[in-house]
Amino acid sequence: MPAFVGLWCVAALLGISAAGVVLSRWSWSFVPVYFASLLVCLAGLAAAFWHLWMGLPPETLGLQIGLPGTGARFRLDPLAAFFLLVTNLGGALASLYALGYGRHEQSQARVLPFYPAYLAGMNLVVLADDAFSFLVAWEFMSLSSWALVLSNHRHPENVRAGYVYLLMATCGTLALLLAFGLLAGANGGYTFEAIRASRPDAFAAGLVFLLVLSGAGSKAGLVPLHIWLPLAHPAAPSHVSALMSGVMTKIAIYGFIRIVFDLLGTPVWWWSLIALSLGGITAVLGVLYALMQQDLKRLLAYSTVENVGIIFIGLGLAMAFRANGMQLAAALAMTAALLHVFNHALFKSLLFFGAGAVVSATGERNMEKLGGLIHRLPRTAVAFLIGCAAISALPPLNGFVSEWLTFQAILIGTGLPQWGLRFMIPAVGALLALSAALAAACFVKAYGIAFLGRPRSAAARNASEVDGFSVSAMVIVAMLCFAAGILPGPIVDFLQPVVQGFAGARLPEQTFMPWASIVPVASSRSSYNGLLILLFLVTAGVLTALTVHRLATRATRRSDIWDCGYPDATTATQYSGSSFAMPIRRVFGTTVFRVHETVDMPRPGETRAGRFHVKVTDPAWRLFYGPIARMALRASKSLNRLQFLTIRRYLTLVFATLVLLLLVVAAWR
Amino acid sequence: MAVTPAMTMIFELAAQAGQMLLVLAIAPLVLGVTRKIKARLLRRAGPPTWQPYIDLWKLLHKEAVLAHNASWLYRVAPYLLFATTWVGAALVPTYAINLMFSWSADLIAIVALLATGRFALALAGMDAGTAFGGIGSSREMMIASLAEPAMLLVVFSVALIAGTTQLSSVASIFITGSIGLRVSLGLALLAFVFVAIAENARIPVDNPATHLELTMVHEAMVLEYSGRHLAMIEAAAALKLVLYFSLFACLFVPFGMATADMNVDTVLTGLMTYLAKVLVLATLLPIGETAVAKMRVFRYPIFLGGAFAAGALAVFLLFVSRSF
């Protein structure tokens, strides 16, 4: 039944987008569209939840459309159900948020038709059960989001972002297409059953793995295939950015899990080596680039790259354990990865909602122009703070739980036989720890610069709190972050049907552990209890505060800033975002980035202002994409001469080819 | 007499609460001891050992002065910092292992708890919108971003030896002495010391006694604070020191702790040994501090990188073979 519901949701969403085409000429049209999308997403959410909750068996259904002979097949199994749940949860929240946010959109016609289509595409990817429908849905998702990225097409950089995005997306799709071609074989068994049944040989399997890693990885934002992500995600409207970062990257991860764990059978250990190294590098580089950004939404996009890296670390560990038959450990790693998928979908949506609120309140994405918003946007500020704490993996919020589980999985890694893994896993652990700490720094910067301090521009000074829908969406997500943080047990159990299928084992029942703590392996080994921690913190904090206020004084006086006795009224004296990032830029700048610092200091007596300009470039551009683009242009330049030959020369070409072919015939025996 | 479950429950609660209060009680004293000893080493009389108690008392009774644009975060942060540090300190086994709630957070969680406190304080430092606050927060986070991974690597190496991240279990394994002396443990110890120095803002990374100096980190962050809020922050700092001391004691010299059978004399011995250990550490710290000079800010990465390297090496050795 739920599979049908899912398909009906897709159909409904497509219908809504058609309606969006018609409606979009009216300014109010965003209300019905987003409201309808909200309802449909809730339905899909309920269906997915029902399937997981009841532990239903996989259900398939086929339609006589799509690839001739194969037809379109759809299947809902625990994995699909989980990702369907994540997708529709994100979709519902984004739609709710957009009910308020949508009114800021200048040209509704460029958003309303594509938003539901985008949701439909993501739902369809998860449901697809044959290569063709999978790729169609996958590319449809990219295409609709491309249109959304270009919704504000008058900014040249958005157009560029859209171009890079679509190009990378298509390269990824073609990589997946090649992978499927190898899996389906020369006579084309494109259904996933057929692919499961056919076991490719070791070489082919390795090739498929690499292709899928690059295909799904480019969509998820693995370094160095991530370059499109920080361009495209910020360019879209904020509720779409939330979907792209929070959900679409997860769809990419779904594709990876589906093909590598499900279709490809038992992984080989060296695959995990590659996945782990890429994941670790992605986690650290992502957060480092995030630290360097001044654009709030771009910072969030780069932090998405980081979290994708964390998830891939979990998946890589799962592969390593699975390859060596350590099923319980594999289950732990898989759980960690999937839990982080869920968590990241939550808090990244929250953060993008917050960023959207900031943008709609101030019209500024550049943090250096913000500040002091905690006074102007009190509710948004609270929600955003919770998001920041959650993504920085701070207890008792949900981000910490998944990272904690990942650490636990890493600590089991000593049991692995292969030396390569034994060297890789501790390194990855170190990278993971580093990325976690840097993430905290990154989000202290983000929050401190944007929301704290004194407003750095008139826009920030006169900002006002956003509408109720947006706020309610943010509050709901914030609560979910808290709930997932203090009661992870039920969620972990919820994941077990999914994990069971691929790891071959499941973690022990968590929900009814004493004091609702989570004990992944054994209570003697490790356990964590968010609820108690929260309890302790609240009691300790509140008790202390009360005691101090009661027994000591509660007198408070407002006065000017002291600032060591040299207070300066100009807000420019505050620490700026780039100056906050400076120490870390110094530490890593030489090795990781190509940092250009240009100082223009006026000579003594000159009255003009001094200038200090920092340019941080993503080395991926320098190392990979720049050369490739230059090569393509050079090739086209040199070939282009053929456009300007004389007829006689063209005839000569024909003649030469003819003679060549005749020689071939003459030589043919 | 027969011990009913209810009574044991009460006993355990009492034990846990006792530890909580213990750390809170001795924290200023430890700080005082270190200051006193440092003063003596510098040939000064120095303030009395209980001076920190007096300072806290004084601060608590002063009115708190807030900047006009200080937000609620600014006022909540000190309590949050205090709470996290206190809970963290209370969850580290001091005189006895297997206390009631010791399992509720393992070592990783405790490290993360400290990170939560730091997060709050760094934000608070940026709330007033001053240059000093910004410097402090930025440098604090930079140091943390290097110290925390190092600390986690220490945790890894210990956990890999003990096969658990649960402090009580670690202690109960190490206490038997079956582990013996390990290269990796030595490296972990080294890294731990470095991290502890950095985290507690001691020389050579930071100077708790300094002010109005562009090299200060922690003090710059809390520059705007006054009254009870400052008291909370000071108390938290003291608690953090105790936390690291007892962590050191629990991980590297767990001997003398009261194990499974808890009766009066085991508890007493545990208590005595714990206090002795803390005292020793509180003497060693200022000696070390007076021996070295404070570093430039951009030397920290090398210092902490050393810690990181040591921890990483320990973990590598353990991954390669369990016998290191």
Add this chain to the structure above:
Amino acid sequence: MQNINFDVAHLLAGSILVLSFVLLYQDRITAVLNVFALQAIALSLSVAWQAFIQDAPHLFVTAAIALAVKGAVIPMALHRIVRRLGIHREIEQVIGAGPTMLTGLGLVALSILLVLPVGGNVSVLAREDLAFALAVILMGLLMMITRRNAVTQIVGFMSLENGLVLAATGAKGMPLVVEISVAFSVLIAFAVFGVFVFRIRERFDTVDVEALDRFRGERRDHT
């Protein structure tokens, strides 16, 4: 009897081949046109001979068409064009006569190499004819690409067409529809050629093909 048939056909086909060598060699337009007319006449003779030995009367029609159109009409018309447009009589060649001849010889060798191994069940006569025709076609193409002058290119194309007719008539019992289509296409070809040459006349006062190439759509975008 069979022998003499074969020999005459062979002789005529060979003469066509030789004439296209002469065409390659010529460097004056008037001479080229005359030689082409000669080749057309030789062609019509050979077609007529084929009609005789295959006793396929319809081939006489083809012979007549070849004689009339290519032997007389077209050369005259081209002479008039040359006179009216005042094209300078020298033909600037891309590569000198010597290399061109050598290439021609190579092409003849190639065509023989291609046709000889053809299986026995194709009649010898057809095979020989085929070899000559192939050579003539390739040399016509060669002439088109080694001359810069539009008229000579037309001539080259025509001699290529001669090769086609030679081949078509060599193919025993090929239905009439084909010859008609050949003549048809040649007529259209010439008509269109004429139209174009005159258009070109009124556009550029030259028929040098290089001049046309200056007017390519995108070339001006470079400036």
Add this chain to the structure above:
Amino acid sequence: MIPSAASLLEGLPSLASLWAQLPVTPLQAVALVPAAAVVLLALIPWYRLGAALNVLASGLTFLAGASLLFAPRYRSDILIVDDFNVYLVTLTTFVAFTTSIFSASYIGHEIETGRLTPTFLRYYHALYQAMIGAMNVALVANNVGLLWVGLEVATLTTVMMVGIYRTPEAVEAAWKYFILGSVGIALAFFGTILVYLCAQEVLGEGLQAMAWDTMLYAASGFDPKLLSLAFVFLLVGYGTKVGLAPFHAWLPDAHAEGPTPISAVLSGLLLNVALYALLRFKMILAANGRTIDAGLVLVVLGLVSLIFAAFMLYRRRDIKRMFAYSSIEHMGIITFAFGMGGPLANFAGLLHMTMHSLTKSAIFFAVGHVAQVKGTQRIADIRGLSASHPALAVGLGLGVIAIAGLPPFGVFTSEFMLVSSTFARQPLLAVLLVFGLIVAFGALILRLQDVLFGEPSGPAGGVKASYLPLFLHLALVLAAGLWLPEPVVRWFRAVAAQLG
């Protein structure tokens, strides 16, 4: 394009009865209606009436062509209707019909701007019908000579239409087209003679030795050497019309300088018909089996065309010339597919032929409107179309997205089959193929974004034209991408099997 099975059943008797009353069979009609129209249109001086008649005649031809689907299969030594050409006839007549509608709205504008005069429009309409008739003849011909005649007539008529603007560029393009085209004519004819020689030894003299289907049966007895030789000449001759590199030179200029409806028909139909002719002969080679490896030659030519055209796309400044290069690219893909052979690749090739002709003609419709509203063909001067002309922008955007091979359009379906099956068989070739596809994709999307987005340029006047043909084509391509009717699949499979 083709009604679903249900409507096919109920449509069958009515159509049959309709044709029963007419003096001509549908098969004759597809050739005779245009022939009659040529004469009529050549006589009518009023261009509006001419345009209307043009539409009418094309519509009738389409009716005849469509009803061929339901008429029983037919063969004689001259004509044939089989699985291969039946849908191509329908496709050709359909696209000719929609293009005539488009051209009716297009030439009105050309008259206003004075680029064309009514006298020329008389030729234009007559030639248009002549071309349609010739292509239909070529398609239904069983006699390879007739096939050749049809193709050549079609070529010569298009030559004249390309030159119809009489601008230096147009004349020059037509001249180039003519020279290369007639060399192609000659070589293809020589190839035809050679094939006849092969057949004549086995089947004896006369018509049956030129009838394609009889040749196919007897192919195994043909002399492989001679057949290979014939194939080379046919490849070069017909390949010139297909526009394969390096015989492509005429194609971009002819598309860029001629009237847009002609560009649409050239890309959409004439290339297809030429390729169809080539495939007929490839079938014979496949049936013989001892010849040179035609597949290999096709694969090489296809890859060369694909990659070459893909790189050429980047530096195009003229929007019509750019899409002409994209036609070369797609012909390369199709040729590659047939070169690979095998059920999947051949199926993909056939599907791609159909999809490309529908999509590319749709794109040219859109481009024609764009060039008219913006008053230029220079890509650099066309900006922000999505802001100034949304509907047109959507049409163009969908068209380019479809031709770039993105789902859910039909082109993706064929590329999916082709790439995946090729990678399973010849990974290296598939990598080259994908490389070409990506390069071309990058160029197309780059230019598309330049045209659609940014600040609008040029006059924002409305479009006085019907978008019906444009969106009809796009709808068909979309439908084919989601669902292929069962009979079409059956025909494609049958032909794919014959192609070997």
